[in-house]
Amino acid sequence: MKARDGILSIDIGGTKIKATVLNQAGEQISVYQKIKTPKLSSPEQVVKAILTLIKDFPAYDRVSVGFPGYVKNGIVRSAPNLAPNLWIEVPFAQQLSDRLGKPVRLLNDADMQALGIVQGQGFEIVITLGTGFGTALLMNGHLLPHMELAHLPIKTGKTYDEYLGKVALKKVGTKHWNNRLKKVLTILETVFQYDRLYIGGGNAKKINFKLADNIKSATNEDGIKGGAKLWQLDDHYGIISSHD
Known part of the structure; x- marks a missing residue:
């Protein structure tokens, strides 16, 4: 994979969605910002909240997302702390990639945070x-x-x-x-x-x-740096969409 700059790193939580833009080394190049997680946390509502949160962010080329549920190959299998019945077999990495026009990698939130912490x-x-x-x-x-x-x-x-x-x-x-x-x-x-x-x-x-x-x-700021590490892993982590 050729070197690129600007990784949008998003941490979706049960109460807040957090995001920043990182460089390749995991250093923040934009202010760490938060927005409330929608009460109706459907995939579409979460995407809308993300778009609102990042509207003034600097340019980025790739996206990393930490998600509070079970994720496999970019597919959300369950999300009991968001909306239990709305996140079954949801191809959320591809959905978000289609909206942002960028390749997306999606991982369980604790896993992504761990990459930035350990x-x-x-x-x-x-x-x-x-x-x-x-x-x-x-x-x-x-x-x-x-x-x-x-x-x-x-x-x-x-x-x-x-x-x-x-x-x-x-x-x-x-x-x-x-x-x-x-x-x-x-x-x-x-x-x-x-x-x-x-x-x-x-x-x-x-x-x-x-x-x-x-x-x-x-800290959450430490964990969100895992968004840069996620793009250093093999392709089977998350999904590299057709926008790659």
Whole structure:
């Protein structure tokens, strides 16, 4: 792939859509901006919100999108934290590419954030604490197959999403939510024996306890830089549309 400048990097969240334009090194060349995620988060409404958000952005040649759901080959299989019944088998990478006239790569949001956060050495995990509970697994900087750990049960009748997501935080309060997070971190350490774990997402700022030495906090700005790394990966990540 020949060198190009200007990668529009978009992070779609349950409450906000964030975007910036990056250079090849992942450095921002436009201001990091946000817009509210539409209440009716259909594919068309999300595209309209993106177009509104980026209308004054500088020129770009390619697009990277982090999406809060299960994504395979540019196709959204599910998006329970957006609109559960409106995102089944949606070719969103191609839809967005058709509207922007640029090639688009689409990846799970935690996976894309992980590309911009990790050190690239050993077994690393990224979790995101936002509307739901996102996870990404990497070995020596390479993404491992995505698993929607958020939908595994952690206790009877409750998934990780329901245990640590935005609704749970509001319902049980910060103190109890932090106790839940401690429990989850212990489970992840026992199950995965990771070298490093990173915590991102908007609710990471609610953490009120000291993290272990091999657990680090990460910002949304760090994560969105993964949009540049996404275009350094093999073609099977996301989709390279006919506009490429």
